[in-house]
Amino acid sequence: MMEFLEMGGYARYVWSSYAIVLVAIVLNIVWARRALKRAQAEARRRVTMRDAA
Amino acid sequence: MAWTWFHRLASPPYVYSLAARLTPWFAWPAALLIVTGLYGGLVVAPPDYQQGEGYRILYVHVPSAWMSLMVYTTMAAAAGIGLVWRMKVAHAVAASCAALGATFTFCALVTGSLWGAPMWGTYWEWDPRLTFELVLLFQFLGYMGLRAAIEDVQRADRVSAVLAVVGVVNVPIIHYSVEWWNSLHQTASVMKLSKPSMPPEMLIPLLMTGLGFTLLFGALLLVRLRAEVLSRERAASWIREVVAGEAARA
Numbered sequence: 001m002m003e004f005l006e007m008g009g010y011a012r013y014v015w016s017s018y019a020i021v022l023v024a025i026v027l028n029i030v031w032a033r034r035a036l037k038r039a040q041a042e043a044r045r046r047v048t049m050r051d052a053a
Numbered sequence: 054m055a056w057t058w059f060h061r062l063a064s065p066p067y068v069y070s071l072a073a074r075l076t077p078w079f080a081w082p083a084a085l086l087i088v089t090g091l092y093g094g095l096v097v098a099p100p101d102y103q104q105g106e107g108y109r110i111l112y113v114h115v116p117s118a119w120m121s122l123m124v125y126t127t128m129a130a131a132a133g134i135g136l137v138w139r140m141k142v143a144h145a146v147a148a149s150c151a152a153l154g155a156t157f158t159f160c161a162l163v164t165g166s167l168w169g170a171p172m173w174g175t176y177w178e179w180d181p182r183l184t185f186e187l188v189l190l191f192q193f194l195g196y197m198g199l200r201a202a203i204e205d206v207q208r209a210d211r212v213s214a215v216l217a218v219v220g221v222v223n224v225p226i227i228h229y230s231v232e233w234w235n236s237l238h239q240t241a242s243v244m245k246l247s248k249p250s251m252p253p254e255m256l257i258p259l260l261m262t263g264l265g266f267t268l269l270f271g272a273l274l275l276v277r278l279r280a281e282v283l284s285r286e287r288a289a290s291w292i293r294e295v296v297a298g299e300a301a302r303a
Binding site: 004007008009010013014016017018020021024025027028029031032033035036038039040042043044045047 | 058087091095096100106109110116117138152153154157159160163164167168170200211269273276277279281283284287292293295296297298300
């Protein structure tokens with residue numbers, strides 16, 4: 001296990017690369033979902049406002 | 054007759070519901086392929102005869118770099134369709150691509166830098182491949198900045214589309230840079246006409262992560278496209294149905 005984590009002395013480079021890409025993937029999923037949620041909330045608000053008017 | 058699918062794709066409500074239905078078909082295979090591919094790359098694939106374990110950066114670097122080019126090409130193609138056929142949905146696709154492309158390009162640059170440090174002895178070199186990839190990052194950021202600076206959506210669509218289409222020249226430049234110039238970056242091992250110069254235990258995990266990243270891009274694009282389409286169609290009556298449908302499901 002330790003040997004696997006050490007990556008033949010390249011641990012620093014290999015694991016930071018993987019970490020950065022995984023964080024980027026997670027952030028992109030969060031951002032995309034948040035954009036959709038916001039657009040849906042905004043659409044809801046507009047429809048309610050038009051109904052009230 | 055044969056063009057009905059194309060006309061339907063121009064209809065925002067149709068695209069909105071189609072994108073919602075398609076998303077899981079991209080997202081779940083993407084998750085499965087990325088997890089399996091990264092496991093294969095980290096655990097199953099043998100060490101490289103020259104770079105030892107250090108080469109395993111390949112499995113995140115190469116898919117990110119492929120993605121940067123694929124996202125740009127998609128963005129430019131959608132922008133071009135939007136310009137030629139005045140198709141709002143196509144412009145929405147292009148606008149949804151930019152942030153995704155910027156992050157994948159950033160990942161390709163940073164992982165490349167982290168790979169270069171131990172193997173080339175430097176984090177950065179003004180090498181053609183690296184330089185043009187950096188230019189690609191600025192193209193994505195410039196596209197986003199341009200869109201953000203123009204308030205009128207239709208004008209933002211047209212102006213940014215021209216920028217996206219013109220900028221596509223950089224895609225073949227990046228792809229062929231390692232052949233055209235004497236580059237520090239190694240030449241292609243997979244995307245070439247003869248057979249890939251990699252044993253299957255190394256190649257299969259790479260193809261899995263590559264396909265996984267492509268499907269992930271598809272899933273993220275579909276979610277962003279729905280957000281984009283919804284916020285553009287301010288006055289449309291179908292929004293009312295969408296809102297009612299979402300309230301019913303919640």
